[in-house]
Amino acid sequence: DAKDNLIKTRIGWANNKERLFKADLSASTLFIEEEQEKGPARLRTEISLNESPLILNDSIWHIAPSTITLADGKIGIQNFSVSNGTEYLHMEGTVSKDPTDTLLLDLKQVELSYIFDILNIPVLQFAGKATGTFNITDLYGSRMLNTDLEVQNFSFNQVQLGRLNLFSEWDDQQKGILMLGSIYKNDTTWTDVSGYVYPVGKNAGLSLFFGANDLNLAFLHPFVENIAKNMQGRGFGNIHLHGPFKALNVEGDAFVLDGGLGIEYLNTYYTFSDSIHLTPGAIIGRNVTVHDKFGNSAKVNLTVNHKHFKDVNFDVGVQTNNMLVFDAPQKQNPLIFGTVFGTGTASIKGNGQLINFDINMRSDPKTSVKLDFMNNSSAAEYDFITFVDKKELRKMALTQPVDSIKPLIFKDKNEGAEMRMNFLLDITPDADIELIMDPVAGDKITGNCSGSLQIQYGTKTDLRMYGNIGIVQGNYNFSLQQLIHKNFKIRDGSVISFRGDPFEATMNVNAIYNLTANIQDLDASFANESARRNIPVNCVLNLDGVLRNPAISFDLELPGSNEELERQVKSLVDTEDMMTKQIVYLLVLNKFYTPDYTINPYKSNDFSAVASSAISSQISNIMNSFTDKVQLGTNIRTSQDGIEDTEVEMLLSSQLLNNRLIFNGNFGYKSSTVNNQKNAFIGEFDLEYLLTPSGDIRLKAYNHANDMYMYLKQALTTQGVGIMYKKDFTRFSDIFRRRKKYPMIPLRPAAPDSTQQTPAAAGQTKK
Template identity: 40%
Template structure:
């Protein structure tokens, strides 16, 4: 016998039927270690009784066959059912003891149940009382009835920390993972296909996953269930790090079908609101902590998310700007769906043409089901960006071109999954960051972004407008440009600090890239002499490439015969520096480590070794930049270099800072007796278009303070006058002695 696609064996038995008399002897149906046995006599006599015995029967088969849907019970049942007076108007049915091992509801295991039931002739239903002994050592109770003639049920639950995973099918419109415990009293009632629930439930350690942003949230609070509605009031919501926000919302449904929901999250502080990995979304991913709120509403198949936040510390967001498609991977092992394999076996004995048509119908049906299950997300994200959050723009995932930046700006991000289209609007002003510049995998250098750079978004993220300046610092010898610098009286030495300046502007996909040179220690006359040599764009590009690749200037052709530099040594030291910097840079995301080796002579007698360190600590409030190294120079009294800057942001915007520094005095640059220079102070920064707008702002603040002072004095005068009036009134009321 086939029952729900499962073969059961029917053993020999005898059944005698005569009028209102049925005698069953040894009826036995079994499968593996499960069996159902029936023995006894059914008649209208009280003394005749039929016994139905179950042993390890899987209830999942029964409820799947009945297609009850939202009332899917499961477990392994063992027990006996007794029936008498079956041919009378008031039959007597009872179950003195039915034990269900690992009873489940909606595929969520609840515990072990002991059930007592009896047929109620008055209500024409099966009255059921059950005790569920849960894995946590507690017990929950069920009292109710099933009415098979009306395809309905009515149960009262008294739960004590029962597992709430049975609620997942009712919340699948916005979450795929629910866990936690529930205590309280509730009523489950309705037909087998249209079911509802009411009650007051206390949820403890309730945890659910918001699928679109891939975040888990937990709470412990009361949930109010009324017919067709679930309400949440002032629920304290926690993310996986324990940060808190407040949740209010509701879910409406029609017998747990056609759900609609609205959730409002407010008072979020350092709250995890986005946690999408690169594997989930290769084009845009990251972990964003926020301050602010969000509003989420939707129905099955569509979810609308509106967020208004400011970035909080430890936030990172990566956007891949390249449209390069990832190469597919070839697999030697292919895993097939067992259901599909069984389908192929099912059609193997049929006519190939008919089987092909049926197989095509099955696959189309499956595809349609998958398309119906796809949920469309629409997101509107208003972000007040600040230096607490880091933005990473990846220009070339393969080559490694990427920019890491922090800054300020107001951004609006719109995304709709139906067409997989993202739009970004706003301007992002960079305050700090770095740009990893690569050229044909030969030159790999980290440029430091200058404050004041910006990225403007006008819709298409790939069509953003760039206005970025970045600096790469190096020491180079001016004599490689022209030997006349060796006799320049304005120079104490020809080996000077040089800033290679990278300028990126225009459309992000086809930006205009130009280069320039800055010399922090040169006089104006010497600088003009350098620019007279580096006077063309072609010469500038050559100088930049040499500075990045070899840490030295390019020698013009007319100087080629007299140059004394050893290019082979420069290539070797630059290559070693680049490779070490690439390896050490992968050790930590919090620290930037960049070693550098330089030498102008082939015997390495003038070796310079530098190690640049930088980091943002204490939620990006403490900025550290250091340069430590060794110089093998005979003219210097101190061969050790220990330069560092430490800045602490006294306010969130960072315009007031406490700064301390230590500088190594290169005595070839400066005529100082001390080996180092230290300093400490407070920095104040204010951006303005012109001096008049700055003065107007200060004047406005002074006027505001004066108004506040005047209001305060007026308030004091008013209170004094009221006090005098009260005193006069008291004098009038109190009789004189």
């Protein structure tokens, strides 16, 4: 509004960005014509600023009433003040061509980030509470400007560096602001800063020298975030940060103490203390010793080339020795997850669009990997969906254009660098491998394997696997219709083969479940062929075919029994249906199924078998919650007519001393009216100690109970002790050839091996 030499003005402005900057200013301007004794009249202009609100970065400030006078070529400012609580900016003084006129700017606890946000220089993310003075003299001439500031909690790129004491002045010859200061981490540790900031013009930029002394290097993270995550370290040395604001360079030699960075896909973090060389176009490290979180070390050579921290490409070579190289949880990588320690080499090359990992490793102890190829879907297939807060979306729709909201709803599936990984792995028995067969039922194969694998995987390519792994030892957690849950022991020689698509991997797995059962339940006549009624039985499970849908077959073995008894049992169990029935009875009730067409007066009680199975299941579940090294179970057997003939056993199985001490035993009592045995103690065990890691040579001792009705004149037990030696061979000359430490499994299944064993256990024969 303009009337009678008076203009009343209202100015409002605001942004529509994430952080709010807004103002509603009002002022009145009065034009006064002053008569002169000599000469024409002069114009005097008085601007009165009214009290107004100001929002900076979501903080509310207040502009106090003040006056600005323009007369005789001078600008006079009186009581200009902007405040927010105890924080304020106060300006007072005169600006003119007179070199003696001075403008004073007084700051107290003013946040620097407000100023640099307004300047909109993304690479200068300075922050901190500034207190001090600015003196500006001869603005039209030499532009003499000097400051004396103290900035508490001074930070750069959101990294707090310490307390900054800064003296600066305008250098008219250099057309820049000379800066001299020190960043104090504490009273005894500081970093000197010197150089120039050129705020405007064609040479707008900076040239700052840091005499680093325990300087937090995390402020460099925005420059390398495409390569690494969570960069940390304390720098010592001389660093020069220079160049235009949009094309900065860093030069110098620095020693990094307690440095650290992470590799996102591998989910690993490495620390180091070594020297780094910085050039205008590269970051170079030679033979840098890095450590994982467990203290294991590796040697790294790296070169990161860049053009002002843009168009980055890098070449990293790593030589590891029993180091953590993969530590991904299932949520991050649903198909392959776990922890891998490896010895070998790794090459990481790439740029902002494509990163190639070429890794050649041998697995080391403490490696534990889980493979889950049964789930048909994963979260990665739906990464184009992003959940948003609808309330916030409505608010933004009122103030922001639709185009700025769309990226919050639709996420670009192809954003970020593509990663391609090629792993050549020598799998050794040191690694624990778990292959999930049925995630719902809990079926899985766990064990130690040996072999060679090639794994190819990428963020935009399907998983491919090639090679064979042989299971040296392990377990198959087998379930059937929620009725059977048993841990089968996988035999050495079982193989899983990969030919590309991991979902189409083929299996050739042979596993057994050990138990003892009364042979009389199968047929009463079989008792005449065995020295013991309760004989060891192996329930054999064979898995053949495609991983997703393998063919399952069963078999029975009678270890320790004579060949004639085993032949007779096989002749009785001569169909697939009968074999399945026998396996189900043995696994569920711990007893043989008695065929309907046999007459068996010695058939044991099914009720006691159910009770025994239920108790064994509960005990095993309780023990498994504490340790998987010890397995406990029970056996309760009574006659079909009552509880006159009763056996109660506690079964114990354990593998200790790094699985080299194997113990199997059962303890209890039996009462038999047939043999006139009353509360006879049962104390049977088989004890084996592997003298070699492969188990080719082992010590064995055993104690087996005799059934008195079969041998009335013999002792209650039979003992044996000796040394066993086993050797697998395809040719006779292989017997005398040294075995490789970690044998490779051939790509095609080998012909069936002959097996030669040299028994030395007294009282028995091994075959």
